[in-house]
Amino acid sequence: MRVQLFIPCFVDQLFPSTALNMIKVLEKLGCEVAYNPEQTCCGQPAFNAGFQNEAKLVAEKFIRENITHSDYLIAPSASCTGFVCNYYPQLFDNSSIHNQIKDLKSRTFELSDFLVNVLKVEDIGASFPMKATYHDSCAALRECKIKEEPRKLLSNVNGLELVEMNDVETCCGFGGTFSIKYEPISIAMADQKVNNAMQTGAEAIISTDLSCLMHLDGYIQKKQLPIQTFHLADILASGW
Template sequence: MNINFYVTCIGDALKSRMARDSVLLLEQLGCKVNFPERQGCCGQPAINSGYIKEAIPGMKNIISALEENDDPIVSPAGSCTYAIKSYPGYLADEPEWARRAEKVAARMHDLTSFIVNTLGVVDVGARLPGKAVYHPSCSLFRKLGVKEEPLTLLKNVQGLELLPFQNPETCCGFGGTFSVKMAEISGEIVKEKVEHLMEAQPEYLIGADVSCLLNIGGRLQREGRPVKVMHIAEVLMSR
């Protein structure tokens, strides 16, 4: 299957291993991966801050970049996937752009739901011995409704034991610009998140949104916790 890969800003600038492993995983599952070179930021920071008008030129750039073919578009981040899927509403006053945005939005998939629901794969042959907790990001779980797909893939990783912990679906406190504008509140939220997940005594923290992992991982590091933080693509490429 031919697909397009939307790398995200964090994947491009901070977490290249996550982006690399996402592409390698998709190729391993039989996909021919295309990288639209004109892609850029989805505009999420501006959108979340209320600067919708200012974000529109960037939205149009993304739409144009992703129109080079009609193949599925896969992203390793639920937050960016949701942002692009929301473009039609922001462009409602420009019917032609709204129509184009709808077509792009319909082709957007997060990595885990694409693997499970489109490719029909639940076991990618990964192996990672140890105990782990999984954090369901708000964008993936609440906004996109992707809940079982990541868990299904992780439950089929050989040697990996998923541990339950208190209030797993509670926000980690990142929320994009929320963590900057409301730093004190954000700090307390992630502090509580770490308290809950550390009660399970995991070796790994796994998630499908790098932004959340950066936030929780930062708190874990500041507390000196010996927990390895991994994006689900990295886990699924473990052998």
């Protein structure tokens, strides 16, 4: 199976090790992995800020870069995946590339969704001895309808004790530019999320979305709290 990587801007710039770990997992499962180095932003930041025309221009470039012969386009981000799958059809409704968008949507998956529902794999053979809790990102839960897939994968990680926190489906407070425009509210939401995580006795917070984890880790570092953050791909690539 041939897959192409969909690496979000912030992952490329700030968390490249997570992208490399996703490659490690996919190749272990027999996938032929490709990446277009010309790939840039999917357009979500501009779209969320209200600049639909600008977002459309960026999206058109992204579409050109990813109309390939690969079977699937896989991302370590439910946020960017959700944008492509849910809002590209809206941006390009009744356009000349409508059918290309429809095809791209059918082939674009967040990593855990792809592993569990396409490859039908729940045990990667990973090992990660730690007590951890899982954070449902808003994009994963609401945009991509991903809930059980990460938990199924984590339940098969040797040595990992997964515990659920209170209000697990509540937003962490990031929300892209929301965290800048409404900083006090954003910080309060991060405080609530981290405190709920720590009350479980967990040593780490795991999620499908580094955007959420970046926000939470910033709060954790500022408060010097004894808890870490990990992307799902980093856990799945451990211990083998």
